[in-house]
Structure formats: structure tokens, C-alpha cells
Amino acid sequence: xxxxxxxxxxxxxxxxxxxxxxxxxxxxxxxxxxxxxxxxxxxxxxxxxxxxxxxxxxxxxxxxxxxxxxxxxxxxxxxxxxxxxxxxxxxxxxxxxxxxxxxxxxxxxxxxxxxxxxxxxxxxxxxxxxxxxxxxxxxxxxxxxxxxxxxxxxxxxxxxxxxxxxxxxxxxxxxxxxxxxxxxxxxxxxxxxxxxxxxxxxxxxxxxxxxxxxxxxxxxxxxxxxxxxxxxxxxxxxxxxxxxxxxxxxxxxxxxxxxxxxxxxxxxxxxxxxxxxxxxxxxxxxxxxxxxxxx
Ligand SMILES: NC(=O)c1ccc[n+]([C@@H]2O[C@H](COP(=O)([O-])OP(=O)(O)OC[C@H]3O[C@@H](n4cnc5c(N)ncnc54)[C@H](OP(=O)(O)O)[C@@H]3O)[C@@H](O)[C@H]2O)c1
Numbered sequence: 656x657x658x659x660x661x662x663x664x665x666x667x668x669x670x671x672x673x674x675x676x677x678x679x680x681x682x683x684x685x686x687x688x689x690x691x692x693x694x695x696x697x698x699x700x701x702x703x704x705x706x707x708x709x710x711x712x713x714x715x716x717x718x719x720x721x722x723x724x725x726x727x728x729x730x731x732x733x734x735x736x737x738x739x740x741x742x743x744x745x746x747x748x749x750x751x752x753x754x755x756x757x758x759x760x761x762x763x764x765x766x767x768x769x770x771x772x773x774x775x776x777x778x779x780x781x782x783x784x785x786x787x788x789x790x791x792x793x794x795x796x797x798x799x800x801x802x803x804x805x806x807x808x809x810x811x812x813x814x815x816x817x818x819x820x821x822x823x824x825x826x827x828x829x830x831x832x833x834x835x836x837x838x839x840x841x842x843x844x845x846x847x848x849x850x851x852x853x854x855x856x857x858x859x860x861x862x863x864x865x866x867x868x869x870x871x872x873x874x875x876x877x878x879x880x881x882x883x884x885x886x887x888x889x890x891x892x893x894x895x896x897x898x899x900x901x902x903x904x905x906x907x908x909x910x911x912x913x914x915x916x917x918x919x920x921x922x923x924x925x926x927x928x929x930x931x932x933x934x935x936x937x938x939x940x941x942x943x944x945x946x947x948x949x950x
Contacts, residue, residue, distance in 0.1 A: 683766050684916065685757075686742050687712040687795060688773025690722040692759035692893035693813075696905035697770060697912055698722070703730035705917060710757070712773065714749070744773045744791030745783075754798035765802040768916050769793045770808040771795055771867075781854035781862070785847050788863035793870060805880055811915040812871045812885040814864045814926060816939055821861030823938045830894035834937045835838050836924070836950070838877075843869050852878045868926050868936050875924030886911035889929025889942065 684701055688694040689711035701707040703726075711726075713719025719739040727734060740756070743749040757765045771792035775784055792812050803810070822830050832842055847866055850857055871885040888908030892901040914931035928934040932946035940947060 659880045681708070682706070682768070683708040683710065683761065684768040684770065685710040685712060685740065685742075685766060685795075685799065686770045686772055687742060687791070689713060690715065691907045692716040692895070693888045693891055693908040693912075694770075694772040695726065696724050697772065698737065699726045699730060699907045700728065700906070700913065701916070702733040705913065707767075708736040708738075709733075710738050710740040712740045712744075712753070714743035714745075714773075716739070716741055724862075741750075742795075744771075744795055745786050747794060749795045750798045754802060755764075757799070757802055761802075763802065764804045767804055767807060768811065769795060769799055769803070770811045770813065770912055770916065772912070774813060774895070775860075777860050779859065781857065781859040782851045784859035784863045785851060785866070788860070789847065789866045790868060792867060794876050796874060800878070803881065809882040810865050810874065810884075810917055812883075813888065813912065814867050814871070814885040815860070815887050816890075816928075817858075817861035817866030818866075818868045818885075818887075819926070819934065819936050820939050821858065821865040822936060824863050825865070833865050836872055838869045838872060839902065840870070840873050843873065865936075870897060871926070872924040881921065881922060882915070884915045884920065884923065884925050884927060886915050886927040886931075887929050887934075888912065 684707045686694050686698050686709060690713035698709045699713045702709045711719060711723055713722060723737055723739045726737060727875065740753050742753040773791060774788045796810060797950045822833055832838055832846065843866060850862060868885045871883060876913050888911060889907055890901045891903050891908035891914040892906055911927045911929050911931045915927060925933050928942055930939055930942040934940040935947040935949065
């Protein structure tokens, strides 16, 4: 019995050492929109509980620095693995500058992963919503992909159940395109540009997240050695959902993102529910329902 206990303790110590060893600390991850809400909670958990080096992206320097300070207040042990990175995902110049900063500081393969978390909610125009929620992640990937570890790297796109919900009610041709594993960027871009010209009849937020899921399939096809997936954090109380009945704190909205970053993933270009189980992209799957097993 004592031998078993000693063995168990050794395993625990080894796991803890490995998680916080220098090799693991080299796993650098960028979280966009990390200054509040789910993004900030994710930055805290990735640095404090999973030994990542975290670049906390924020479009506003003061909000970004304050977020770093608030995380360090709770988790002072993260002092050497948390860094504010100025990053406005809506701006090519800002994204290019941030990628160049990382390249200069850490060279090629600066990053293990990216979590495209930055997003806007329901009160925004079609053009702005798409520019931040869909073109934003593409902009970030275009500029940061050359810095990602080509064998182990991961990208996590923060979608929403609003995406599959949008698809379930979309016109059949649009639904077929948005849910096809063969969808191309040209088709998707043309559809988004048309929606910007003629926004009537589409709910911008759900449409932007359906497009983000489609973009995730395209990106995963183009980069088969990386692990690239989309997920939803669940229904979480943040500034996006304030007053809409959500009650779970941001700390409970990180499970799927952490799974997509660290889990033993079986597929690529998939969409995960907030319970970190695979979900379909043409209809809603509630947390706790059986996982999607289709193609
Ligand atoms: N809350 C939910 O129930 C829920 C459900 C499904 C999906 N999501 C998704 O989860 C992600 C995080 O949202 P949240 O709920 O945590 O909302 P939030 O508290 O409002 O956080 C949104 C974050 O995105 C940032 N952001 C917005 N536009 C940006 C830009 N152009 N460049 C860089 N950062 C930008 C915000 O920065 P500022 O402070 O500068 O505005 C903020 O840090 C979003 O993609 C959202 O769509 C949320």
C-alpha cells in the first residue's frame, strides 16, 4: 500500500514538474481580446494552471495592461509568463505590427497556439461584425501562421452556438455552402461581401460565427499538420450577453478552448460545444447531449 502511495505521489510530482518545466514554458500562446470576459479568464487559466506563456492581446493598451495586472494580483506566480500585446484584430497594420514584434522577440516558431477570442456581439453592423468576428481571425492567422510551430501548432477559433443556429435556419444554398467541408475562401468571402452590401434578412452575429466555422474548415484543410478547430464557450455572463439572462462566470467559459489547445484531438476543422465534445455545424447541440459522430 505504501509503495502504491509513493508511486502515486511520484507520478503527481512528475506531472507537475513537466507541466511547469522549461520545455512546457516554451509553449507560447496568443489570446486575442484578452483584456476582459472569457479572454481574460482564459489568459489567467492558461498561464496559472497550464504553464503556458501567454500573450494577452488587447486593442487598448491601458485595458490590456490593467488586465495583466489583475491576473498577476490573483496569480503572482505568472509574472514571467504573461505579456500584454497591443492587437486590434480589425486593423491590418496593428496585426502586422504585433506579429512582427513577436518575430523579432522570439524568432520563427514563436508560437505554439492562437486563440482567436476577440469578438463583438449583437449591437453591431454587419460590416463591423464581420470585420472583427470573421475577417479578424483570418487577419490574425494570415500574419501569425508563419510564427506557429509547423508540427505541433494549434489554432482555436471562438465561434458560438449562434453559428450552427444560423445555419439551421439559413436558405438551403447558403447553408450547403457554409456547412460544406469543401467550402472555399472565395465562396465564403463572396457571401460575406454580399451580406455587407445587402445585410437585410441576416442576423450579423450568428452569420459571422457560421462564417468563422466555415473558415476554420478551410484553414484546417490548408494546414493539415496543425490542429485547427472552432468551439463555443457556452452561454456566459460578459459584456456581450449582459442583460440577456446569462449567469455563468467567464471562468466557466474556457473548457472547450483549453481542450482544443491541449487535448488529444481526433479530428481537424471540427466545431466543439462548450462541454468540449464535438458538435454539428448545421444545428444546435446542447451541452450534455451525445457528441456529434457524423462526417
Ligand atoms: N459570452 C458568451 O455567452 C459567448 C457565447 C458564445 C461565444 N462568445 C464569444 O466569446 C468571445 C469572447 O466574448 P466575451 O463574451 O468574453 O465578450 P467580452 O467580455 O465583450 O469580450 C470581448 C473581447 O473582444 C475584444 N475585442 C472586440 N473587438 C476587438 C478588436 N477589434 N480587436 C481586439 N479585441 C477586440 C474586447 O476588447 P475591448 O475591451 O477593447 O472591447 C474584449 O476583450 C467572443 O468571440 C464572443 O463572440 C461568447
